[in-house]
Amino acid sequence: MREEELKFSVNDEFVLPELAALAPDGGEVVRADARRLSATYYDSADLRLARSGVTLRRRTGEDGPPWHLKLPTGTTNVREELAAVGAAGQPPRELARLVTGWLRTARLVSVVSLRTTRDVWEVYDRAGEMLVELVDDTVAARKGRESLDDGFRELEVERKATGDVAAKVMRRAATLLTEAGATGGGFVPKAIRALGPQALEPPDITAPGTLPHRPTGGEVVTHALRHTVARMIDYDVRVWRAEPDAVHQMRVRCRRLRSDLRVFARLVDPDFATPIIEHVRWLGGVLGEPRDAEVLHARLHRTAGADPLAPWTSTRSPCWTPTWPSESGGRCTRWPRRWTPAVTPRPSRRSWMRPGIPCSPHGRGIPPPERCRAAWPKPGATSRPPPS
Numbered sequence: 375m376r377e378e379e380l381k382f383s384v385n386d387e388f389v390l391p392e393l394a395a396l397a398p399d400g401g402e403v404v405r406a407d408a409r410r411l412s413a414t415y416y417d418s419a420d421l422r423l424a425r426s427g428v429t430l431r432r433r434t435g436e437d438g439p440p441w442h443l444k445l446p447t448g449t450t451n452v453r454e455e456l457a458a459v460g461a462a463g464q465p466p467r468e469l470a471r472l473v474t475g476w477l478r479t480a481r482l483v484s485v486v487s488l489r490t491t492r493d494v495w496e497v498y499d500r501a502g503e504m505l506v507e508l509v510d511d512t513v514a515a516r517k518g519r520e521s522l523d524d525g526f527r528e529l530e531v532e533r534k535a536t537g538d539v540a541a542k543v544m545r546r547a548a549t550l551l552t553e554a555g556a557t558g559g560g561f562v563p564k565a566i567r568a569l570g571p572q573a574l575e576p577p578d579i580t581a582p583g584t585l586p587h588r589p590t591g592g593e594v595v596t597h598a599l600r601h602t603v604a605r606m607i608d609y610d611v612r613v614w615r616a617e618p619d620a621v622h623q624m625r626v627r628c629r630r631l632r633s634d635l636r637v638f639a640r641l642v643d644p645d646f647a648t649p650i651i652e653h654v655r656w657l658g659g660v661l662g663e664p665r666d667a668e669v670l671h672a673r674l675h676r677t678a679g680a681d682p683l684a685p686w687t688s689t690r691s692p693c694w695t696p697t698w699p700s701e702s703g704g705r706c707t708r709w710p711r712r713w714t715p716a717v718t719p720r721p722s723r724r725s726w727m728r729p730g731i732p733c734s735p736h737g738r739g740i741p742p743p744e745r746c747r748a749a750w751p752k753p754g755a756t757s758r759p760p761p762s
Contacts, residue, residue: 583600
């Protein structure tokens with residue numbers, strides 16, 4: 375489910391303006407019951423999820439499943455929200471596995487808890503459909519037993535319906551609150567605001583960005599590898615969710631990373647590049663069998679569809695269901711520890727172009743392929759990793 379919301383910072387003295395003006399013709403604004411929310415957020419100790427725009431939490435005090443995972447979409451105020459049931463203390467497997475690409479070997483731990491007093495106003499149209507929800511939150515943050523600060527107050531306007539009318543109400547609410555003195559324009563989730571500057575630091579896997587007008591060789595290599603690694607993490611999530619064509623696209627990214635490292639072989643230290651090429655070749659092989667199954671499934675579907683005597687059921691089940699690797703506290707214990715340097719490769723000492731690529735702080739060691747066998751889905755016992 376896509377979640378679109380606007381956030382506004384206000385102080386304790388802020389007074390909400392009259393909200394009746396938000397209702398469309400024939401609609402109304404209804405004040406709902408106040409809520410008391412309790413949320414615990416999970417991340418790595420160095421906040422890899424928060425720094426990448428990902429949120430994993432368990433929140434009680436409202437209807438629906440308590441666990442929520444929010445993934446970035448590329449649009450500032452829009453995120454993909456997934457929900458799941460589960461007990462406190464251990465994130466559900468179906469959500470925890472989706473963040474493996476960001477966490478890698480890091481363990482999921484509780485990083486902050488929020489207690490929120492929420493006042494709610496709901497905007498309905500003439501037919502009784504909720505268009506927008508406006509909430510006034512007073513938040514107190516705690517890390518362990520330590521209170522982080524004196525708390526803060528925040529307004530949120532969340533879109534609840536599609537269509538132009540809901541979009542118009544969202545814009546009207548933003549204008550009304552801003553004119554009343556609320557400060558908008560930024561999108562900072564509550565947990566990140568509570569965690570402070572560390573949560574706002576750049577992610578450890580740097581986004582590709584754009585190349586300058588006349589890039590150096592190092593800038594070209596770094597941009598290419600960052601772009602491919604970012605896409606691999608994106609499709610890792612899609613593979614776990616069994617989305618259409620995700621396995622195929624993941625294999626494409628594997629081939630692309632191998633190709634990048636070979637094309638730029640004169641600019642990248644071979645001690646760094648060779649083991650990664652070997653790992654990615656193994657990963658592409660692991661994904662080969664489920665990809666073949668998808669192709670055969672599609673071909674069978676087309677063939678059966680052309681034969682009126684052999685109708686094809688409209689219910690399509692996934693050709694392959696990823697399996698979760700051995701885990702410890704939500705952690706992939708055998709994820710390759712040296713994947714991160716692929717984003718900032720070490721330049722070859724023999725590089726005649728001297729591209730000025732930033733040196734990796736992670737050292738030389740690349741784990742052997744068996745270190746990463748359990749970190750990726752296995753379609754069957756016939757899949758073999760590359761030789762050591």
